[in-house]
Amino acid sequence: MRARDVFFLSTDADSMGGSQRVIHTLAQGLGARGHRVTMISINPSRQPQTYVADPLYRRATLYDTPAPEAARALPWRRGRPRRSPREVAAARTRLLRLTDPVRGGYLVVASPWAAHWIADLPLEHIAKVGQYHQSYAEAVESPNLRLIKKHYAHYDKALFLCEDYATSFAGHRLANCGTMLNPVGIFPERAAPLRTPRIVSAGRLVRVKRIDLLIDAFAAAAPAVAERWELHIIGDGPLRGALEAQAWQTGFGDRIVFRGQVADVESEYLDASIVTLSSDFEGWGLVLAEGAACGLPAVASDASAGVRTLVRDGDNGMLAEPGNAASFAAALERLMSDAELRRAMGARGRERMGEYRLPRVLDRWEALFDEIDR
Structure with missing residues (x-):
């Protein structure tokens, strides 16, 4: 298996959460296999977690400060700009500097909001894979379904957590739907003895x-x-x-x-x-x-x-x-x-x-x- 350039893009890669742990586990695993992996977080976390003690992948954060509280709570609300134009431009330039030198690489976009953030950037030279770590019902009840239909439809692949979700999203004319299992990062040699109540x-x-x-x-x-x-x-x-x-x-x-x-x-x-x-x-x-x-x-x-x-x-x-x-x-x-x-x-x-x-x-x-x- 040849070494590849793989980028994971998350709105906030270092906050506490199961999806964050999953992408760090994947990045470490691919890095251990010799792939050139970069974990990119759009926003720094207010309470960063350490998921991998000795990462075998690069780290990059695009903004210098955490997302404003209002934007974190209701990211789909329109209103005054949450970041200054200078901040936005600097963050997007950082992303392009990371990806521009790469040809034949893969950008794994970990959420619909990350996909929305990069929608107008010149990234045609890199393959894009969209992931969604929530349920179909959650997407329907939020702006996520609209964003997935708008952005993931143009990606090389849109990945969901199980066949049921993939089938539901495919019903919205998403022809590139597939499934990808989340890895379990722990698997001890021996199972729990089940003796402790x-x-x-x-x-x-x-x-x-x-x-x-x-x-x-x-x-x-x-x-x-x-x-x-x-x-x-x-x-x-x-x-x-x-x-x-x-x-x-x-x-x-x-x-x-x-x-x-x-x-x-x-x-x-x-x-x-x-x-x-x-x-x-x-x-x-x-x-x-x-x-x-x-x-x-x-x-x-x-x-x-x-x-x-x-x-x-x-x-x-x-x-x-x-x-x-x-x-x-x-x-x-x-x-x-x-x-x-x-x-x-x-x-x-x-x-x-x-x-x-x-x-x-x-x-x-x-x-x-x-x-x-x-």
């Missing part, structure tokens, strides 16, 4: 993740089982204070542990026995994939086709009705009370995650590059 959740503490529902569901399920289970919540965010208060109000505050950010998430999965995702909306669910790779059965809200690609109800986990704490509690209680069921589901989930291992996903990316070259 611990449930784990990981993600930003924001409204859509519905950690409030998870807390209520745990409080409802815990008294029904003999073992003293704990719920460990990994991550941080603006709702942390309110969620901690809610946890104590349930009467189980001593068994609901807020861990904040952790350096070694793999160890957290290996010390747990159930992984959860309680979101109202979720395009995919990296926490479910990582948990399954570590041999954990899952309880997840049936929030999207992407979630259902990772959790098959009754096979490697349990699906609950989105927004329904009682449904989530019933699924938790069933797994919490049945060790044999946890072991069987965890083993099936880990086996299914084989196709998401990084080497296999990198093979798919290199095959895509070959396809574009033809």
Whole structure:
């Protein structure tokens, strides 16, 4: 496989999030295979995360300062310019200086808004691949569908997280739709022993993740089982204070542990026995994939086709009705009370995650590059 020039373009590559972790994992993997990879972030993050300790890829940031708060909250609102013309011109010049010397390279555009930002730049000399890390339903309910139709239709490939999404987008006259699995960056040699009565959740503490529902569901399920289970919540965010208060109000505050950010998430999965995702909306669910790779059965809200690609109800986990704490509690209680069921589901989930291992996903990316070259 010949070395290629690959650029990943993100609106904010270093913020906390599953899609950010995915693109850094891909960049590191392609760099390890000898490709010349550059991670480009349009905006610097206000709270940058370190996803790769020793990156085998270049880094570049186009703006000198983070995006204005109003632009971050509602990027599609029209109004006064969010950046001065001089700032915009300087940022776009930086991007062109990175890409102009390259012929035969590939620009992986990680979001519709990044595609919108480069729409009028002279980048015809480089192949473009658009990615969308959310669900089709989320696109329909936001400006993203319009942007995908406008920009991705002209790219060499538009990639979505599962066949269901690709088929839905193809119905909008997008002839270049395809799927690309997100890689699971962790896959320990041995699965979790599932001996610790611990449930784990990981993600930003924001409204859509519905950690409030998870807390209520745990409080409802815990008294029904003999073992003293704990719920460990990994991550941080603006709702942390309110969620901690809610946890104590349930009467189980001593068994609901807020861990904040952790350096070694793999160890957290290996010390747990159930992984959860309680979101109202979720395009995919990296926490479910990582948990399954570590041999954990899952309880997840049936929030999207992407979630259902990772959790098959009754096979490697349990699906609950989105927004329904009682449904989530019933699924938790069933797994919490049945060790044999946890072991069987965890083993099936880990086996299914084989196709998401990084080497296999990198093979798919290199095959895509070959396809574009033809």
